[in-house]
Amino acid sequence: MRIPRSISLSVTLALGLGLSASAQSATTNIQLILDASGSMLGKLPDGQTRIASAKATLTQFLGGLNADPGLNVGMRIYGAGLKAGAQCEDSVLVTPMKGFDKAALQTQVTAATPKGATPIVYSLMQAANDFPKDSSRKVIVLVTDGEESCGGKLNDAGAMFKKLGIEVDIRIIGIDLNEKARKSFEGVGTFENTRSGKELGEALGRATAAAQTGKYAVSGPKSAGAGSEVVIKWTGPNNPGDYVTVVKRGAPVGKYTNYFYTKAGNPGKLLAPLEPGEYELRYSSEKANPNPTLASALITLTPPTYGLSSSKSAGAGSEIEVKWTGPNNPGDYVTVVQKGAPVGKYTTYFYTSAGSPGKLIVPLDAGEYELRYSSEKANPNPTLASIPITLTAPKYGLTAPVSAKPGSRIQVKWTGPNNPGDYVTVVPKGTPVGQYKDYFYTRNGNPGTLNIPAQPGIYEIRYSSEKASPNPTLSSVNLEVR
Known part of the structure; x- marks a missing residue:
C-alpha cells in the first residue's frame, strides 16, 4: 500500500475535523487528558520542553477547531497539583464536556504547570464518570510523556468503562516515550509515539479525527473465525485512497494487514488474520502519513477447529481420500509431505473448496509422511492440522x-x-x-x-x-x- 508524504498540521486538522454540523448525525464527546507531571519539564530532541510543546500544540489545535452543536470538548489535567492531597489522586476535570468553550480550554492549557506524579489509570477511571450515560460517541485523547507511576493497571480502567456500559475510543499520544513506557500501553486503545512538536501536532489531529461522528464508521460481526472472510459495512466519503483494514487491537496508527479500498463497494470483504485474538476493524486513508484511524470497531477472532482423517497407510503413488474439518477459508488446502518437512512445504494438494473428502495422489517414494491442513493466507503457509501416513512400496x-x-x-x-x-x-x-x-x-x-x-x-x-x-x-x- 502506498504511504504518502507527511502533511502539515493544518491539512491534518482539515482531514480530521473539517465537518459541518449538518453532516453529523449524533453527538460526540471528546475528553482531552493532559499530562502535567514533573517529567513534562524534560526536553524533546528538538530542544523544546515537553510541556511547552504540548501547550503550543494544544493551543493551536483548539484555535483551529470550529464550534459545532454536536461536539462537546472537555479537559482533564493530572500532575499539576490542582487537587490537594495525595499525588496519585491529583487529576481534575478542569473543563466539562458541555459544548466547546475554546477560551476556557486554552486558558487551562496555558495555566498547567508540571509538578507531580503520573496517575494515568486513576485519571481514566475518573473520566469514565465524566461522560454522559447515553449513546453519544465518546473519545478520550490522552497526551502523556510517561507510564503509570501510581501502581494502577490499565486493564482496570477498561473494566470500569465496561462495568458502566460505556463504549469509549481511547487514543494515546506519547511524547518521546521509551520502549518500556510504549509497551505499557499495548492493547489499550490506539497508540502513537511522537518526538517533536510537529509530530505531536500531526498525531493530535489524527487522534481527534474520531470527532467526525456520522461521517466515518465501520461495522462488522463482533466475532469471527480466525482466517475467515468477514463482511464489513462502512460509512465515509469514499475518497481516493480510503480503505478498511484489520489490525491487532491497539496496533500503532498506520498499521494495516489485509484491506479493501472503499471504492470496491459497500459492504466490503476482508480475510481476517489466522491468529486468534482481539482485533480492530479500521477505516483509514492513504492521504496522511501515518495513515489515520478515522473509525474503528472491535472484533474478536476465535480459533477454528481443524482436523484430518485418512488411511494410516497407503501404497506409494496411489490416490487416497482425506476427510477434513476446518473453516474452508479461501486458500485453505490439504497436502502431503515427508514427515518433519519444513512448515510451508507442499507436494500434491487439493483445496478444501473442492469438498470433503478430497483426493490426493501421494508421492511415489515409500516412507513416513504427513497429511497437512494449511492455508495460503500466511507466509510460510502454516500447518493447522496434521496426521501421519505411511507410504508402502508397491510391487511392480x-x-x-x-x-x-x-x-x-x-x-x-x-x-x-x-x-x-x-x-x-x-x-x-x-x-x-x-x-x-x-x-x-x-x-x-x-x-x-x-x-x-x-x-x-x-x-x-x-x-x-x-x-x-x-x-x-x-x-x-x-x-x-x-
Whole structure:
C-alpha cells in the first residue's frame, strides 16, 4: 500500500475535523487528558520542553477547531497539583464536556504547570464518570510523556468503562516515550509515539479525527473465525485512497494487514488474520502519513477447529481420500509431505473448496509422511492440522515374450498399483529414464497391448508413472526384436 508524504498540521486538522454540523448525525464527546507531571519539564530532541510543546500544540489545535452543536470538548489535567492531597489522586476535570468553550480550554492549557506524579489509570477511571450515560460517541485523547507511576493497571480502567456500559475510543499520544513506557500501553486503545512538536501536532489531529461522528464508521460481526472472510459495512466519503483494514487491537496508527479500498463497494470483504485474538476493524486513508484511524470497531477472532482423517497407510503413488474439518477459508488446502518437512512445504494438494473428502495422489517414494491442513493466507503457509501416513512400496512386475517380430503386436501382463498415470512402454535398451515410445495405461486393462518397433534390436519394456518427473522406471524386462 502506498504511504504518502507527511502533511502539515493544518491539512491534518482539515482531514480530521473539517465537518459541518449538518453532516453529523449524533453527538460526540471528546475528553482531552493532559499530562502535567514533573517529567513534562524534560526536553524533546528538538530542544523544546515537553510541556511547552504540548501547550503550543494544544493551543493551536483548539484555535483551529470550529464550534459545532454536536461536539462537546472537555479537559482533564493530572500532575499539576490542582487537587490537594495525595499525588496519585491529583487529576481534575478542569473543563466539562458541555459544548466547546475554546477560551476556557486554552486558558487551562496555558495555566498547567508540571509538578507531580503520573496517575494515568486513576485519571481514566475518573473520566469514565465524566461522560454522559447515553449513546453519544465518546473519545478520550490522552497526551502523556510517561507510564503509570501510581501502581494502577490499565486493564482496570477498561473494566470500569465496561462495568458502566460505556463504549469509549481511547487514543494515546506519547511524547518521546521509551520502549518500556510504549509497551505499557499495548492493547489499550490506539497508540502513537511522537518526538517533536510537529509530530505531536500531526498525531493530535489524527487522534481527534474520531470527532467526525456520522461521517466515518465501520461495522462488522463482533466475532469471527480466525482466517475467515468477514463482511464489513462502512460509512465515509469514499475518497481516493480510503480503505478498511484489520489490525491487532491497539496496533500503532498506520498499521494495516489485509484491506479493501472503499471504492470496491459497500459492504466490503476482508480475510481476517489466522491468529486468534482481539482485533480492530479500521477505516483509514492513504492521504496522511501515518495513515489515520478515522473509525474503528472491535472484533474478536476465535480459533477454528481443524482436523484430518485418512488411511494410516497407503501404497506409494496411489490416490487416497482425506476427510477434513476446518473453516474452508479461501486458500485453505490439504497436502502431503515427508514427515518433519519444513512448515510451508507442499507436494500434491487439493483445496478444501473442492469438498470433503478430497483426493490426493501421494508421492511415489515409500516412507513416513504427513497429511497437512494449511492455508495460503500466511507466509510460510502454516500447518493447522496434521496426521501421519505411511507410504508402502508397491510391487511392480512385467511378464512379456522374450522376443518379437519387428512391427508386431504383443501382450504384456503387469503387476502394480494401477495408480492414475501409470503406464507400460517399450524403448530401446539404455534409453534415458522418462523417455517412452508406444505405450498403454494400466487403467485400460491387464494384459495390455504394445506395438513393437520396426527396427530390430534389444529393447526394454518398462512400467512407469506420470506422477514424477522424469517418469521413473518402476519395473522392466528385456525384449529382443528380430
